[in-house]
Amino acid sequence: MNPPVTDNTLRTFVGAVGVFAALVTFTEHTVQSLAPVLILSAGMLTYSAMDEAYDLPNGTNWLVYGLGLVAVGVFLTLSYTAWIGGVALLAGFWFILDGAVTIRYGSARTPHEFVSGAESEAMLRMQILHTVHRTLHESDQPHTPTELDGACNLTESRVRSAVFR
Numbered sequence: 001m002n003p004p005v006t007d008n009t010l011r012t013f014v015g016a017v018g019v020f021a022a023l024v025t026f027t028e029h030t031v032q033s034l035a036p037v038l039i040l041s042a043g044m045l046t047y048s049a050m051d052e053a054y055d056l057p058n059g060t061n062w063l064v065y066g067l068g069l070v071a072v073g074v075f076l077t078l079s080y081t082a083w084i085g086g087v088a089l090l091a092g093f094w095f096i097l098d099g100a101v102t103i104r105y106g107s108a109r110t111p112h113e114f115v116s117g118a119e120s121e122a123m124l125r126m127q128i129l130h131t132v133h134r135t136l137h138e139s140d141q142p143h144t145p146t147e148l149d150g151a152c153n154l155t156e157s158r159v160r161s162a163v164f165r
Contacts, residue, residue, distance in 0.1 A: 009048050016041050032079070036072040036088075043068035059102025066095030125162070128154060132162045 020038060023029050031038070047064040050056060069092030077085030131152045136143065139151075145163055149156040 009045070009052060012048070013045050016045065035075055035079075039071050039075065040065075040068045043071070057103050058107060059099045059104075062095045062099030062102060064099075066092045066097075066099055068092070069095060128152075128158050128162045132159060 020034060020041075023034060024031060043064050044061075047056075047061055051060065069088050071092075073085045073087075073089030073092055075085070076088055131154065132148060135148060135152050143151065145156055145159045148154075148159045148163070152159060
């Protein structure tokens with residue numbers, strides 16, 4: 001039987017507990033001064049474990065992060081200063097709403113075709129754009145795609161693709 005949580009999540013949890021214990025032990029930090037970081041870390045670790053176990057929908061991470069920021073905002077408002085807590089609360093509510101909308105309706109953006117293809121294709125296009133840009137930047141006159149293909153040592157279709165997209 002497979003455990004619901006992977007070893008990687010358990011190692012992250014143990015490592016985080018060790019780092020916080022070391023900070024409290026070897027520095028002047030207290031548990032109260034590290035509470036905002038502890039709240040966010042605990043929330044995100046809990047989310048990671050729940051996502052591995054139940055395959056949560058996209059946007060849940062923003063929802064959990066927003067809830068953590070709201071908790072941090074409440075803590076900061078009550079313990080330290082209201083304006084910093086208010087900023088954390090506002091950011092938290094933004095993340096909660098964004099996560100809820102993403103869960104309900106899906107991602108608002110689809111990746112552009114330039115970056116959604118294979119990595120090698122995206123890198124090739126970036127190199128072509130760089131070559132065309134460098135050639136145009138170093139030139140004193142405007143060029144047509146036909147003139148650029150010879151100057152850049154590229155095919156005319158590649159130059160047209162770089163210039164007109």
